[in-house]
């Protein structure tokens with residue numbers, strides 16, 4: 340058996356901004372030296388599709404690496420540090436299972452389906468506001484759409500959006516491993532905390548009657564029966580806003596970026612919602628947003644390598660769909676490909692994304708209407724890239740286009 344620290348592994352400079360711009364050649368080179376493992380500045384990287392899937396399933400030997408990340412960031416004792424360590428992704432065992440039980444009924448595929456009319460309405464209004472401009476930064480446009488959907492789903496007024504959006508942007512850098520931004524993270528945490536505390540206080544003064552419950556009502560009612568403590572409720576609400584914000588925005592922006600180069604696929608998205616679904620799934624395979632971090636809590640032996648307790652592992656889910664050992668012709672963007680291996684954009688194991696059905700529904704509905712109203716989109720300038728660690732994606736996607744009028748909602752289908 341080989342020991343992890345005795346292996347000669349390639350180094351992936353994932354902390355380097357240049358790496359984030361074009362990571363795939365680095366992974367191809369790393370694969371030549373070791374089929375599934377590499378070193379990085381903060382731990383080891385598991386980069387092969389099957390290895391990511393197999394090891395992420397070993398939940399009994401892993402925990403979300405939030406204590407390690409808080410230490411790397413020097414954030415013990417800060418409000419952001421406390422949140423990271425205690426939040427849903429940082430929790431395990433019975434505490435995590437309890438949180439999951441509280442949220443699960445609100446996140447079923449059927450519930451996501453029921454929310455589609457609301458999503459259609461939100462995106463239609465958002466497009467009405469933005470399309471007449473004829474040119475804008477698609478990333479900025481896309482950032483406002485999921486946050487509006489989240490406010491509507493949770494039951495928060497859309498008036499709060501300007502005041503929390505920049506805090507959500509900052510919070511999206513939580514796992515970027517950049518110590519310099521700690522003061523901004525703490526400030527963002529405090530803004531979001533005050534926001535959710537106010538949201539809950541308002542709701543406690545005016546409860547929703549039976550039959551009209553929204554997600555906030557469902558969550559607030561857990562205070563009555565002791566399902567969640569007040570602090571857990573605030574943290575969960577913050578977590579839901581954060582988890583659904585830049586992931587969805589970045590996924591939609593990455594999809595648009597791919598489609599700018601494939602106008603015939605974009606045109607089909609305008610005509611056919613079912614085809615949009617295929618494009619969205621293919622895009623989750625092609626490039627997605629998240630790197631998952633775990634600390635090993637019990638020794639793991641995998642493919643004859645001993646991964647000892649205490650190891651910090653990064654799983655590059657964001658580029659795993661481009662692994663040629665798992666996917667045929669991984670660099671071709673083909674929405675009609677046989678999905679012989681499903682992508683792992685939403686993770687694997689007990690922490691698999693609870694919001695995945697909502698995320699899919701809002702991106703599919705969004706793309707369908709965007710393709711109808713933003714005709715013939717052209718890129719008008721360059722993008723840059725977010726840090727590769729954490730939630731990756733494009734910064735800025737300037738486009739111009741031919742504006743098209745709204746169709747009646749019933750016609751949008």
Ligand code: HEM
Nearest residue numbers: 427428582583586587590629631685686690692693694698
């Ligand atoms: C394209 C959009 C999204 C992507 C790519 C995404 C990705 C992920 C990933 C990879 C994880 C697992 C992280 C880990 O194992 O450490 C996760 C967890 C989670 N996501 Fe998402 N997510 C998206 C949208 C959403 C939305 C819209 C919501 C809520 C409205 C949401 C709620 C959650 C929750 C609650 C968890 C934690 C589950 C747990 O700890 O048991 N996500 N997401």
